[in-house]
Amino acid sequence: MPMSEVPQPQSNPPITNDVPDMTLTGGNQAMSESNSNPPVFEAEFPFQEDLELELPIEILREFSNKWPLNYDPNGPKTNAYATFMATRNPSLKDPYLLAIHSLIYRILWSPRSRTESYPFVVFVGDFVTPEQRQLLSGAGAVVRELAPLEWNPNVPDIQHRWKDLFAKLNMWKEIEFSRILFLDADAFPVANIDTMFHISPTQDCIESKLEADDYLADGTPVCEPYVFAGIPQDPFNALDVNINVGSLVFAPSERMHERLLQNYVKTDRYNCLMAEQAFLNWQFNLSGPFPPSMLEREYGGFFPSEDEEGKLKVVHEKLWSEDREWMKGEWVTQWQEMLAFYTSAEFRQKREGSHCGAG
Helix, strand or coil: CCCCCCCCCCCCCCCCCECCCCCCCHHHHHHHHHHHHHCCCCCCCCHHCCCCCCCCHHHHHHCCCCCCCCCCCCCCCCEEEEEEEECCCCCCCHHHHHHHHHHHHHHHHHEEEEEECCCCCEEECCCCHHHHHHHHCCCCCCCECCCCCCCCCCCEEECCHHHHHHHHHHHHHCCCCEEEEEEECCCCECCCHHHHHHHHHCCCCCHHHCCCCHCCCCCCEECCCECEEEECCCCCCCCCEEEEEEEECCCCCCCHHHHHHCCCCCHCCCCCCHHHHHHHHHHHHCCCCCCEEEECCHEEECCCCHHHHHCCCCCCCCCHCCCCHHHHHHHHHHHHHHHHHCHHHHHHHHHHHCCCCCC
């Protein structure tokens, strides 16, 4: 396990304030080799190009072995925020890495939008470098790797990076948490959104609508209380509201996880041009046994317009590549605020005092 990662819940909590070093022998060597021979990455689109932004690397490295904020693996079951880092760019200037740093600051530290009590988990692909993970840990996040899932779409011209996104289905296996509020790396909270956990209802499976795809290999159906709530892209479509999965609340479940994994390979059943969003909308569709709950647009304003300034709690847009004034300002001012905080005595004091269960 890379040293920037936090272990799964354990029976004996550590007796120091530091996260135990779970690195196997040779971990530092592996990091060095990764840095000296980084994989080749070529941006396909302008928004994937490296950003020339300052990041307090040495400070984040210093605190990478401290406990994550609001995280107690031995305490009561709780909710968690999460995102997924799927970039294969090893650079510390990768825009998605930096966007996730902005997310961590907004959710854990910003006076304007920080959570009252929940941890933030950055799930990462197995290709994310040890150094990238280390810096995310230093900012106070739980860093946890998701096993890859092979995806073979039935149509040509699929963006290669989409194939990595199906690893997100393994979040349903994270039953350590009651509910997970998932945000894409480009879905930025501008206010506290803890309410999303509470307004996303638990629903009962509609047994009469079960189909063959809802039965597991042992012949038993998956029909249990569930949570799946998001923002519809087409709220007035009676057949398919198309939940945007970039801002989503769900409840982890081992049986639901098994259902998802047996079905995502059935690429003829959903539109592969919409990747995992289309798949999840098939699995949680209005006419099926697990219809979605719909949340208001303020909790996931995808493709925001100029006149939505001040109306959204989550702005879902690649703000780092935006030229529109209020969105560009939202990115720049929060980045500057983050830098000022991370270099402050207050941040040092809070991270030095971090221990299992500390908020």
